[in-house]
Amino acid sequence: MATSGLYPQTKVLSRSFDVKDGHTLAVARERGAYQALEKALKMTPAQLVDEVKKSRLRGRGGAGFPTGMKWSFVAKNTGKPTYLVLNADESEPGTFKDRYLMERDPHLVLEGCLITAWAIGASTIFVYIRGEYPRSIARMEKAMEEARAAGLVGKDILGSGFSCEAWVHPGAGAYICGEETGLLESIEGKRGHPRIKPPFPAVEGVFRCPTIINNVETLSHVPWIVLHGGDAFAKQGIAPDPANPRSNGTCGTKLMGVSGQVRTPGVWEFEPGITLRELVYGYGGGPLPGRKIKAVIPGGISMPVLLDHELDAKMGFDELVKAGSGLGTACAIVMDDSCDMVDASVNIAHFFAHESCGQCTPCREGCHWMEKVLHRIADGDGQPSDLDLLEGMFKSIEGRTICALADAAVWPVRSIVRKFRAEFLARMQPAPAPAGA
Ligand SMILES: Cc1cc2nc3c(=O)[nH]c(=O)nc-3n(C[C@H](O)[C@H](O)[C@H](O)COP(=O)(O)O)c2cc1C
Ligand code: SF4
Missing domain, CATH: 3.10.20.600 (Ubiquitin-like (UB roll))
Structure with a gap:
């Protein structure tokens, strides 16, 4: 509902967020849940992939990769099972949107997964949820149980001949397990160490089988796209920049x-x-x-x-x-303006240094050095040359590692060091002599 004077909200994914018992199958079905699944099961997988390509849906996990294109990469005729993995790790600081979906409308999330599984030829869905989200875990497990009892999960779903199981896999709370290949390792029971790509998960993912991995919000869009068509989704939001042939816009x-x-x-x-x-x-x-x-x-x-x-x-x-x-x-x-940007940079660098999985030298050593130098500045022991030292570190870390955690460590810290240079220099000035000294 539009609030006067404000940019209007459009409630599609969030339409049941404030509905009493919206997380239960009974209420969700009254509100139209699983109608899209019924329609999707009458479509061919190729038609579904085409519809999602047309929609210009881009991944909501952070990287914005086109979802339909990712689905079309899934390896076929490999003689191995294909898996769908839902990335519900939501480990990014300050981010709590996937949690709303899982707690308040878990059947929407599950319906999106089931349609995707049909589209990519998967008969098993793993929903990997961070361990610090016990309510999301409980709501998703309950939703699966209700859907299984109603013939929406399991054998011969809605009499279509399509069979698919769904399981929750709780994580133990590591940022790196949100990175897609770290997550796949974690599902296999190993440390969350990201893998070198290629091969990409669509070719060799969990248990070395073809795997599509998508974010919770990404797949929650799929039921609407099935019901209303990819073109309708692509018409919403920001259209691609016609001057940039690689632009995909921000649709839906x-x-x-x-x-x-x-x-x-x-x-x-x-x-x-x-x-x-x-x-x-x-x-x-x-x-x-x-x-x-x-x-x-x-x-x-x-x-x-x-x-x-x-x-x-x-x-x-x-x-x-x-x-x-x-x-x-x-x-x-x-x-x-009460926030000290030097302290903020120490805090951010500490987070990444702590969460680095340690496989790549530039990340393992670089994030710790970055934190150390920033700490030195925060403690008043820094020198102006430390800012050049930091610039050198940014260069040695960015783009040189297996996964994007190291880049993610550089980007906010570098922008703070450059945009708030005066605050860093001020921290380096010698403290005024005590009165009477
Ligand atoms: C360090 C790191 C942490 C990440 N954490 C998450 C996360 O918590 N949830 C998520 O959906 N994607 C996360 N991603 C992005 C995933 O690797 C991947 O791009 C995403 O799950 C793909 O789904 P999408 O195409 O639907 O966005 C993370 C990436 C990195 C490098
Ligand atoms: S960049 Fe960092 S977190 Fe990613 S694989 Fe390398 S060491 Fe691990």
Whole structure:
């Protein structure tokens, strides 16, 4: 429902978020759940993949890869089973959108998975949920149990001849298990160490079998696309940039969140087109009384910060890259003028150093060195040459590792060091001599 003066919300994925018992099969079915599955099972897998390609749906896990294209890469006729894995690790700091879907509308999530499984030829779905989300785990398990009893999961679903099982696999709470191949290792019972790609999971994934892995929000869009058609989805949101043949736009609707130093943190759903400013000031309620906004990371913690005067960029994949950042998870983290940016950079660097799996030298050593140097500056023992040292580290880390965790460590820290250079230099000045000395 539009709130006067604000960019309007469009409730598609979130339409049952506030409905009493919306997580139960009875209420979900009254509200249309599993109608799309019924329709999808009368379509061929190839038709479904085509429809999702037409929709221009892009992955909502952070990287924005076109979903239909990913599905079309799944290896066929391998003689091995094909798996669908739902990435419900939601380990990105400041991000809590997938949790809303799993807790408030788990049947939508499950329906999206079942349709996807049919489209890619999978007969097993693993839903990998972070261990710190006990309610999401319980709601998804209950939804599977209800759906199994109603003939929506298991053998011969809705009399279609299609059989598919679904299981929850709880994680143990490691950021790196959100990275798709780290997650696959974890499902296999090993340490969450990302794999070198290629081979990509669509060819060799979990248990070395063809696997499609998608984010919770990504697959929750699939039932709407089946019911309304890919073209209708592609018409919503931000169209591809005609001047850029590689642009895919930001179509459909998108869950977006705000957390940090704002009055009203939360999650909302929009047709992309809303600016970061409208999101943070309008829906997030703006800064706390007497404060000013200093820096915003548009999505999670892994993107460069934007300053208050840079917030007019639209919340779209291409638009935020043009603005010098990225959409990431579209859940913005807001820092106000009480936030010390040197301390913030130490905090961010500490997180990544702690979460590095340690396989790649630039990440294992680089993240720790970055943290150490930033700590030194925060403690007042830094020198201006430390800023050059940090720039050298950014270069030695970025783009040189197995997975993107190391890049994700560099991007926010580098943007803070560059945009708040004066704060770093001020921290290096010798403290004034005590009075009377
Ligand atoms: C360090 C790291 C952590 C990640 N964590 C998550 C996560 O918690 N949830 C998620 O969906 N994707 C996460 N991703 C992205 C996944 O690797 C992958 O791109 C995504 O699950 C693909 O699904 P999508 O195409 O539907 O977005 C992470 C990536 C990296 C490098
Ligand atoms: S980049 Fe870091 S987290 Fe990723 S595989 Fe290498 S060491 Fe592990």
